[in-house]
Amino acid sequence: MRIAVVDDSIGDAQRIVTYLEQFQAEHDLNFQTKVFYASLDFLEEYDGDYDVIFLDIEMPGSNGLEAAREIRERDQAVGIIFVTSLAQYAIDGYEVQAIDFMVKPVGYYNFSMKLEKAFRFMESHREQDILISNKDGIVRITVSDILYMEKDRDYLLFYTRHGCSRTRGSMKEMKAKLESLPFSECNSGCVINLNYVRRVGKDSVVLTSDQELPLSRRLKKQFAQDYINFMGGL
Incomplete structure (x- = not known):
């Protein structure tokens, strides 16, 4: 597992690294950890090859939230955990689908709980492909690339x-295939990948692509609960 620690404070970054080493020893795991002291340095190198990112919100230059927005444009599956001195910043995590946040100074127990939550997030985002047939033949679609169906x-x-790909098929059968994956029905005949939800409104769902899809009154409560569960209760 590859983990990035992005924090302009050497002391705070080293504390996370120490906790990662302790967690590895306790759980017989192997992490590859790299520290970045500026978000711009991290973004310049980032190519989607990290599993978890511990990201400080308050950094000079491009701050953590701005960096997280750019990360999400490139990668929907990586787990982001914000590290901050001010808890009120944590609400911004909804926008970029952060797993959770930690308030400095971070304690080991809190750290270990958040890291285990990151593992659950990763499990729900494992790559899976589905096959569809259309006029061009058999097409493989990576589930994590689907915004909605x-x-x-x-x-x-x-x-x-x-x-957009088009195929003959049954919505009922396709929903059954996606049952264990992070999808939820927003209205009759439309299923959304929860990875791409930016906001759940009163009668619509806004995607990270800024597209707005109608949310039916009948399905609103279940959709909202699915999204909360997907986000781990953040």
Whole structure:
């Protein structure tokens, strides 16, 4: 597992590294940890190859929240844990789907709970592919690339980060395939990947792509609960 610690404070960053070493020893795990003392340095190097990022919010230059927005544009699956001196900043974690936050000075017990939560987040974001057939033949779609899926008469439309794919199929059967994955139905005939939800409103859901999809009154409570559970109760 690859872990990044991004914090302009040498002392705070070293505390996280020490805790990671203790956690490894206690659980017989192996982490590859790298420390960055500026978010710009981290973003310059980042290519989607980290599993968990401990990210300080208050840094000079590009702060942690700005860095997290850019990270999310590149990678929906990485686990982000904010580290901050002020708890009120933590609410911003909703916007970038942070797993959780820790308030400095961080204690080991709190740290270990957040790291275990990151493991659960990673488990729910494991890559999985589905196969569909259309006029071009058999197409493989990576589930994590799907923003949402909707029914159009006898067809299913898969809206992904790379475009739209269309195939004949049953929404009921496809929902069964996605049952254990982070998807939830926002209205009859439309299922959203919770990784890409930016905001759940009164009667709509806003995606990270700024697209707004209608949220039915009948499904609103369940959708909101699915999203809260997905976020780990943040």
